[in-house]
Amino acid sequence: MYGGKSNAEVGTVRDVASGIVACAPRVLSGRISMSAAQRRVYDLFVLNVALQLFDAVATYEGLRMGVQEANPILARAFAQFGVVPALLLFKAMACGLLLLLYRNHQHRIVMPALGFLAGVYCVLSLVPWLIKFGAILTNTL
Numbered sequence: 001m002y003g004g005k006s007n008a009e010v011g012t013v014r015d016v017a018s019g020i021v022a023c024a025p026r027v028l029s030g031r032i033s034m035s036a037a038q039r040r041v042y043d044l045f046v047l048n049v050a051l052q053l054f055d056a057v058a059t060y061e062g063l064r065m066g067v068q069e070a071n072p073i074l075a076r077a078f079a080q081f082g083v084v085p086a087l088l089l090f091k092a093m094a095c096g097l098l099l100l101l102y103r104n105h106q107h108r109i110v111m112p113a114l115g116f117l118a119g120v121y122c123v124l125s126l127v128p129w130l131i132k133f134g135a136i137l138t139n140t141l
Helices: 007-023 036-064 072-081 083-103 110-140
Strands: 026-028 031-033
Touching: 036 083, 036 110, 072 083, 083 110
Parallel strands: none
Antiparallel strands: 026 031
16 A cells, blocks of 8 residues: 555556656656657647637637627527627637647547638638728727
């Protein structure tokens, strides 16, 4: 027994901890050491999470300003659950799926998938919101 846990439970905790350490990038002299491919996947992951956050904030602010949601599934969820809970739910799911992709960075499909998703969000979210906000700003100036 170790701290109220059996030896089998302690071994399992050690196995999980060693697995987490093995998955984490090695830190050498204060810098993270990654291969070039791992770095590209990491950068695409961070870009996708940033695009998700931008989309959530832009959607919330746009709705506050009277802009209609273009995604019919999300518009229905807004009516059903409310804006903030629906946004949190949808963005949490999206970020969770992005994390699953990132955690499987060794698969050859992950980098193209993250690149594709970033492109889709740029075309269907970033650019349209920037155009809408730009039009609103030029009308108010």
